[in-house]
Structures are given as C-alpha cells and as structure tokens.
Amino acid sequence: MAESQPTALVVDDELMIRNLTMRMLAAEGFRCDGAADGNQALALADRTHYDAVVTDLRMPNKHGHALVVELLTRSHRPLIVVLTGIVEPRLAKDLVARGVDDIMFKPVEYELLAAKVKALVGQKGTPTAEDTGDEDKSPSDATEQSYEEKAESDDDPARETDVDRGPAGIEAADFKRAFARIHHMMPASDDALHIYRMTKSNEFDTKQLALAIEKHRVLSAEVLQLANSRFYNPKGTNITNLERGVLQIGQTRIGQLALAANSQAALSSGESPWPSAGPLWRRSVAAGLAVELLVAQGGHKDISEGLLLCAAMHSLGRVVLASLYPDHYERMINRCCKDRCALVELERRAFPQSQAEVMSDVLQSWNIPENLYSPLPHVEHDYALVSQLLEPLRSQVELVKLAALISHIATGWWDPWDRVVIPTADVLDRLRLLSISTAIEETKRNAQGINDFALQSTDDSDATPHTRSTGPPQSIAYWKPGVTEFDFLAEIVTSMNITLIPCPDPVDSDEDVLVNGLGSPGKEVLSLVNACPQSRITIVCDAENEANFAAFDRVVSIPTSYSALQNAVMG
Missing domain, CATH: 1.10.3210.10 (Hypothetical protein af1432)
Known part of the structure; x- marks a missing residue:
C-alpha cells in the first residue's frame, strides 16, 4: 500500500513566515494548512488530525502556549514543534516538560526546520490517513508517548516515577474522565x-x-x-x-x-x-x-x-x-x-x-x-x-x-x-x-483580622505543613549592591520572621551574610563576593546567573521553593 502524504499545520500571525514555512514543508512532502492564531488552529485541528503542528508563541486571540496545552490533551496528539523568537531557558523547560517535541528559535533556516520536522515525524512513526482507513484525518495517537513514558525516559530526576520521588503522569484521557466528576x-x-x-x-x-x-x-x-x-x-x-x-x-x-x-x-x-x-x-x-x-x-x-x-x-x-x-x-x-x-x-x-x-x-x-x-x-x-x-x-x-x-x-x-x-x-x-x-x-x-473561611475552624493547631514563623525573630546581615529597584527578596525573607541587618561591606563582616545577587551581577558583585570567605556567604541569584557563583557552596537560585529559600537563609 502506498504511503499517504503526511499533514502539517503551520500557525503564525506573520503571513510571510507562515507561507515560507509551509513552502519548505511542502517541499519535504507535507500537505500543509495555515492558521494566523490559536483559535483558527484549533478549528482546523478539530477537522483534521495533523501529523505535525509548527507554531509560534506570540499571536493574537489564542496564543501559542495555550494552543500547545490544548493540543497535548487530545487523544490524536500531533507532533508539536515550537518556533519562537524568545530565547528563554525557563520557557523552553516549561514547554518540554509539558510534552513539546522540539523548540527552534528564530531566525531559523527554514529548509532545516522542514527537514527536522520530517525526521521527527518519521521517528515518531506516525500513522497516516491511509494507514487508519480515514482519508480526511491522520491520527497520530497510535504511537503517542504517554506522560508516564515521558517521565520514565527523561533524565530530569524530578520526573522519576518511584513512589518516594513523585507520581507517574496522568494520561490526558484519564484526566478528562476524572475532571468530569x-x-x-x-x-x-x-x-x-x-x-x-x-x-x-x-x-x-x-x-x-x-x-x-x-x-x-x-x-x-x-x-x-x-x-x-x-x-x-x-x-x-x-x-x-x-x-x-x-x-x-x-x-x-x-x-x-x-x-x-x-x-x-x-x-x-x-x-x-x-x-x-x-x-x-x-x-x-x-x-x-x-x-x-x-x-x-x-x-x-x-x-x-x-x-x-x-x-x-x-x-x-x-x-x-x-x-x-x-x-x-x-x-x-x-x-x-x-x-x-x-x-x-x-x-x-x-x-x-x-x-x-x-x-x-x-x-x-x-x-x-x-x-x-x-x-x-x-x-x-x-x-x-x-x-x-x-x-x-x-x-x-x-x-x-x-x-x-x-x-x-x-x-x-x-x-x-x-x-x-x-x-x-x-x-x-x-x-x-x-x-x-x-x-x-x-x-x-x-x-489584619481576616479570619479563616467560615466553614473552617479558626484553630491553626492542626498538624498542617503551612509555614509561618511566630517565634523570636532571627537576624542576619544582608547586602544588596547599589540602590536599585524595590527589594522583593528582602520582603520575602522578612516575612520568615527574620530581621535583616544592612551590611555595608561583606568582606569585613564577621557575621554570616546574605547576598542579594538577583539581576545581572556586575564586576563589583563578583569581585566582592569572591573576596569573602565561602563559609560566611549565602547567595541568592537568578537561575541563569547561577554559574557565576559556582565557587560558593551556599547558593540558591530563583525561582525556587519557599522551603529551599528558607533553608538557605536560615541555615
């Protein structure tokens, strides 16, 4: 039986980029449709089970991220490639964690993009319309990778499925049935x-x-x-x-x-x-x-x-x-x-x-x-x-x-x-x-005076894991370079019932010092903290700048959990 032509949906509000991507995919043998926003894309996806979807993120009406989330919940889940001009590690991590197959950043070689989509579809082994007996639809659910399988195959330890390390993922279909309750x-x-x-x-x-x-x-x-x-x-x-x-x-x-x-x-x-x-x-x-x-x-x-x-x-x-x-x-x-x-x-x-x-x-x-x-x-x-x-x-x-x-x-x-x-x-x-x-x-x-919800007991003595420090306040020396924008970190740490004592010079301090390294650390920050004894310095920095402080043992990068931040600050 001859192999049916694979299908692709290209979603981008810029007509030139949309047409160029469709032409390159067509040259690789795809039958292509185009959409200018997420709403148009979903309307097309309701009628056709595409083998691949290539989408931008920033678009009017329904943006690309919302589109991706919706497509990932469908039983006939297409291969999804995000094409974006935003180079942001946390954004990429979020998309991959949700199940996106690949992310490519603009500007891109569109011939390479099309070739890569073709290779990914081939690796996925997506059945075409002829394989399923449906000439109008090309479902790709036969080889859909489940959330559990993705969790087991990912190298990120946060995805492990051992009971002590977190649960396996819930299939989209099971999730929808549960939500009906x-x-x-x-x-x-x-x-x-x-x-x-x-x-x-x-x-x-x-x-x-x-x-x-x-x-x-x-x-x-x-x-x-x-x-x-x-x-x-x-x-x-x-x-x-x-x-x-x-x-x-x-x-x-x-x-x-x-x-x-x-x-x-x-x-x-x-x-x-x-x-x-x-x-x-x-x-x-x-x-x-x-x-x-x-x-x-x-x-x-x-x-x-x-x-x-x-x-x-x-x-x-x-x-x-x-x-x-x-x-x-x-x-x-x-x-x-x-x-x-x-x-x-x-x-x-x-x-x-x-x-x-x-x-x-x-x-x-x-x-x-x-x-x-x-x-x-x-x-x-x-x-x-x-x-x-x-x-x-x-x-x-x-x-x-x-x-x-x-x-x-x-x-x-x-x-x-x-x-x-x-x-x-x-x-x-x-x-x-x-x-x-x-x-x-x-x-x-x-x-002040906001009580617990009317149906709840106002007794907070139950064994809940909520964190609210009510004992004697602790104190720690605190250094933030320069006089800059509002200091959210100081407010968060203060809410832990910790008193921050301004430290004019961490090098000369005999106390433990909490260093606010958020933002792009300049030479002043790096040279100063490098001159401090490691044992006395705790650094809070942005995740993308964590490598700048690799020499220090006590570093916490933002975003993080409250308990990780609290543990780093209080020791």
Missing part, C-alpha cells in the same frame, strides 16, 4: 450564581441583593468581615447590616466574591487531603485586596474587570486536583517536604493541566463569562512566558501574579512547596507601580 464534587451554587447575576443587572437594588446574600450563610459572613476591614472601611465604623456591607464593598466586588466564596465552600466541604484551607482563604482574600491596590496605583481601572476574582481564586485549583488525585498529592507533598522542591514543578509533570487551568475550566462549566477569568490560566507561567501575551491580557496576568506574591508576604503564610518567583524591575515599571512597598504595607494592614 468535579461537577458532583464542586457544584455551582444556585444562590451564588444568582447573586453574581444580580450584581451584573440594573434590575436589583442594594436591599434586594442583601436579602439574597442573607440566604448564603458563608457569603454573609465574608461580606460583613470584609466590610469591616481597613480597605473597605478605613474609618473603622462597625458594620453589622448586610445592606450597609454591600454598599461599603460595592456590587461588582460582591458578585466576584460570591463566586470565590462558593468555590471555597464547595472545596472545604468535600473530601480532600489538602491541609487546612484557612490560610489558603486568607491568602486569597489578601490577594484580592492587593490586586485592587495595584490597579489603583498603576491606573489600570479600564482592564480591571475580573482581576479580583482571578486573584482570589489563583490557587484554589490545587484543592480541586488534590480532591481528584489524593494519592498523587500525598506523594507529591511528601516529596516536596523531603527534597525542598516546588509543588508546581511536580504538578506540571503529573497533570496535563495546571491547577490554575483547572480552576478556569470549573468557572467555564459554571457559564461564567470568559472575560472574568481569562488571566487565570496563565498565573503560574513565568514572567518570560507571560511577556508573550498580547495586551491587555499580559498586564492583567502580571497584576494577578504580583497580587499573589504580595498576599504571601502580607499574611506571612507560606507552604514549604510554594514556588518563589520574583518579578524584575521592568515588570513594575511597565505597570507603572512606582511604590510597591506601599501596596504591600496597605495589604498587610487591610488583611
């Missing part, structure tokens, strides 16, 4: 949805809204609590009436709070191996307060719709996944505590979707408008990847990510497995956040 575990409350819809309508007044909230015990408690917080009630007037509370907070905020409270209530009432949800909710509320402060400071009111909801729900998807896969999470959490690794890294290897993407799917299943949660699927992406999003989505995601970080700092609540990611000064400048310290201090004050 979420409608029973986490149903949309009729009361919460009704309240949300009331806030979007002009047909209801404040009194009617308050009466509807009164029927929802959990939301009633949260509304009164927030109405008496410093953020919504700076004068400190005691508010005990729901109607007054609604006026104090505002109808739009009430609608988004109703959805977040419904999610938390459903998750708290279900069976989950997740530790106490109290700190999780405190961080959620603090993140909501923080994002509003950031919006006001940077003048982002015109793009603020839904940001409160995204900030409040930025980590709740993790409880959803833990409810679906309790054994996996038990093993992953054990490994995080043992190896001081970040949980998000294990989740990426175990599941086809991130916890934030899962939470977005939950909101979609509730028929919540997409514009209210569109930033949510991207909140766990590194800033380099977020920078590829088009505006206003990019700024929205960055604001939510910053609010999530501030919520940790402001509440002092961290999990050992939380991933610490520090934004660059460019992010703050672009968002016009000229006084991030003010936003942090205001969030700290506003978050």
Whole structure:
C-alpha cells in the first residue's frame, strides 16, 4: 500500500513566515494548512488530525502556549514543534516538560526546520490517513508517548516515577474522565450564581441583593468581615447590616466574591487531603485586596474587570486536583517536604493541566463569562512566558501574579512547596507601580483580622505543613549592591520572621551574610563576593546567573521553593 502524504499545520500571525514555512514543508512532502492564531488552529485541528503542528508563541486571540496545552490533551496528539523568537531557558523547560517535541528559535533556516520536522515525524512513526482507513484525518495517537513514558525516559530526576520521588503522569484521557466528576464534587451554587447575576443587572437594588446574600450563610459572613476591614472601611465604623456591607464593598466586588466564596465552600466541604484551607482563604482574600491596590496605583481601572476574582481564586485549583488525585498529592507533598522542591514543578509533570487551568475550566462549566477569568490560566507561567501575551491580557496576568506574591508576604503564610518567583524591575515599571512597598504595607494592614473561611475552624493547631514563623525573630546581615529597584527578596525573607541587618561591606563582616545577587551581577558583585570567605556567604541569584557563583557552596537560585529559600537563609 502506498504511503499517504503526511499533514502539517503551520500557525503564525506573520503571513510571510507562515507561507515560507509551509513552502519548505511542502517541499519535504507535507500537505500543509495555515492558521494566523490559536483559535483558527484549533478549528482546523478539530477537522483534521495533523501529523505535525509548527507554531509560534506570540499571536493574537489564542496564543501559542495555550494552543500547545490544548493540543497535548487530545487523544490524536500531533507532533508539536515550537518556533519562537524568545530565547528563554525557563520557557523552553516549561514547554518540554509539558510534552513539546522540539523548540527552534528564530531566525531559523527554514529548509532545516522542514527537514527536522520530517525526521521527527518519521521517528515518531506516525500513522497516516491511509494507514487508519480515514482519508480526511491522520491520527497520530497510535504511537503517542504517554506522560508516564515521558517521565520514565527523561533524565530530569524530578520526573522519576518511584513512589518516594513523585507520581507517574496522568494520561490526558484519564484526566478528562476524572475532571468530569468535579461537577458532583464542586457544584455551582444556585444562590451564588444568582447573586453574581444580580450584581451584573440594573434590575436589583442594594436591599434586594442583601436579602439574597442573607440566604448564603458563608457569603454573609465574608461580606460583613470584609466590610469591616481597613480597605473597605478605613474609618473603622462597625458594620453589622448586610445592606450597609454591600454598599461599603460595592456590587461588582460582591458578585466576584460570591463566586470565590462558593468555590471555597464547595472545596472545604468535600473530601480532600489538602491541609487546612484557612490560610489558603486568607491568602486569597489578601490577594484580592492587593490586586485592587495595584490597579489603583498603576491606573489600570479600564482592564480591571475580573482581576479580583482571578486573584482570589489563583490557587484554589490545587484543592480541586488534590480532591481528584489524593494519592498523587500525598506523594507529591511528601516529596516536596523531603527534597525542598516546588509543588508546581511536580504538578506540571503529573497533570496535563495546571491547577490554575483547572480552576478556569470549573468557572467555564459554571457559564461564567470568559472575560472574568481569562488571566487565570496563565498565573503560574513565568514572567518570560507571560511577556508573550498580547495586551491587555499580559498586564492583567502580571497584576494577578504580583497580587499573589504580595498576599504571601502580607499574611506571612507560606507552604514549604510554594514556588518563589520574583518579578524584575521592568515588570513594575511597565505597570507603572512606582511604590510597591506601599501596596504591600496597605495589604498587610487591610488583611489584619481576616479570619479563616467560615466553614473552617479558626484553630491553626492542626498538624498542617503551612509555614509561618511566630517565634523570636532571627537576624542576619544582608547586602544588596547599589540602590536599585524595590527589594522583593528582602520582603520575602522578612516575612520568615527574620530581621535583616544592612551590611555595608561583606568582606569585613564577621557575621554570616546574605547576598542579594538577583539581576545581572556586575564586576563589583563578583569581585566582592569572591573576596569573602565561602563559609560566611549565602547567595541568592537568578537561575541563569547561577554559574557565576559556582565557587560558593551556599547558593540558591530563583525561582525556587519557599522551603529551599528558607533553608538557605536560615541555615
């Protein structure tokens, strides 16, 4: 039987690049289609099972990363090659971890690209349409590499499948079947949805809204609590009436709070191996307060719709996944505590979707408008990847990510497995956040008095792995070269209940010194730390600059887990 012609889909918003790539692939024997964005690509992929997809990342409508994630969950999964102009190691690592077959960086020799795609398709042994008896579709699922197989074959030790080192990956099809159970575990409350819809309508007044909230015990408690917080009630007037509370907070905020409270209530009432949800909710509320402060400071009111909801729900998807896969999470959490690794890294290897993407799917299943949660699927992406999003989505995601970080700092609540990611000064400048310290201090004050979620006990004495230092503060000498941008590292370390003592010269210090080497270290930093005794120096640096400090024993690179950073700082 003659071998059928292989098929390829080329996705790029630049017509010249798209056509050139298609011509070179056609010369290698491919039948090609083209798409200008992710939405067009998915529409084509619904009709044809392509052998290969070559996609750019930065595109309008649905960008390339979201397209890749969607394609990787499909049963007829094509070979995927990412063609991008962004040379970013963390971005490449994320894509490979998700299952992308290859990444090539622009500018590229398009003849070489086409030849490589042909070779990869040949190595994959992809069946063509004729092989499967389907002339219109060329499914490639017969030789699809499962997440478990990829975990076993990868050299990265974080992918090992031994029970003590983390779980094997979940197949996309199994994941979809498991997710179908979420409608029973986490149903949309009729009361919460009704309240949300009331806030979007002009047909209801404040009194009617308050009466509807009164029927929802959990939301009633949260509304009164927030109405008496410093953020919504700076004068400190005691508010005990729901109607007054609604006026104090505002109808739009009430609608988004109703959805977040419904999610938390459903998750708290279900069976989950997740530790106490109290700190999780405190961080959620603090993140909501923080994002509003950031919006006001940077003048982002015109793009603020839904940001409160995204900030409040930025980590709740993790409880959803833990409810679906309790054994996996038990093993992953054990490994995080043992190896001081970040949980998000294990989740990426175990599941086809991130916890934030899962939470977005939950909101979609509730028929919540997409514009209210569109930033949510991207909140766990590194800033380099977020920078590829088009505006206003990019700024929205960055604001939510910053609010999530501030919520940790402001509440002092961290999990050992939380991933610490520090934004660059460019992010703050672009968002016009000229006084991030003010936003942090205001969030700290506003978050005071936020109690655990109404369904939870306020007793934090249970054996949870949440980290919050409450003993006598420790102190450490601290050196940061120059007077530069806002120092997030200092804020994070201070939230560990550690007092930082400025050190003018680490060379002459008789104490242990914590060195902030974040950013591109200049000659001053390298020459100075090289003159210091290794035993006294702990260096925190960017991952891409870690090699510059190879001579030192105590180096921690960012991003890292909170427990790894804490261990490095406290010794």
